[in-house]
Amino acid sequence: MKVLSTLARLYVGDLDRALPALRELTGLEEPGLRFPYSGVEVASIGGFLVVAGTEEALAPFRRVQSTVLVDDLDGVQDLLGAHGGEVLSGPNQVPTGRNITVRHPGGVVIEYVEHTRSSTG
Template sequence: MSSNIRAMIANVEVENLDAAIPFYRELAGDVEVRRFPYQELELALVGPFLLYSGPLDNYVSQTATVLVDSLDSVLDALGKAGAELLEEPNEVPNGTRIVARHPDGSVFEYMQPRS
């Protein structure tokens, strides 16, 4: 059986993306930095780090972003475990995402990237 999980990305809240990106790029190596907006937030994907900045009062803090091959498998597992779906599947710049609170209280974003 192969894993549905492709990768995990650490979510990091920063005050200033421009100031934070050089440090995280140094940590990640010579990686491409992808900047993009999401609602009122500004985000930057720097290797395994997802930096975000902006008015965070309207957002639930997330432990990490989990990149998966199939959100259907995740939704099935979350349902069986009694997890709480905080955000239904929705299209975002990088693919389709959900946000769920696990039975232990931790919150994860699950992302099925565009092919």
């Protein structure tokens, strides 16, 4: 199991208003991924995962501090379980593959995602 990349989570009210500055900052024309999910809209651009919606829609997502892309979700679950991590959600099927949300010892909450081949290009 290895970490492929880490995405900083940004919570915004309007994705279309947030993207122009992020496009310029990252030098990318378009988000790598953009999709609706559980009442919010999600986009990845550069090292950011932007989650957009109303305050009410964003509330359940705000506890997650980061999204980490991995090559083996089951391996992550085993490793973190051995170190006292608590799975809060998952494994779940999501638009990009599978995910789990884990509270690490010490309290940080991280979403781990294993992309399927079709979602990564």
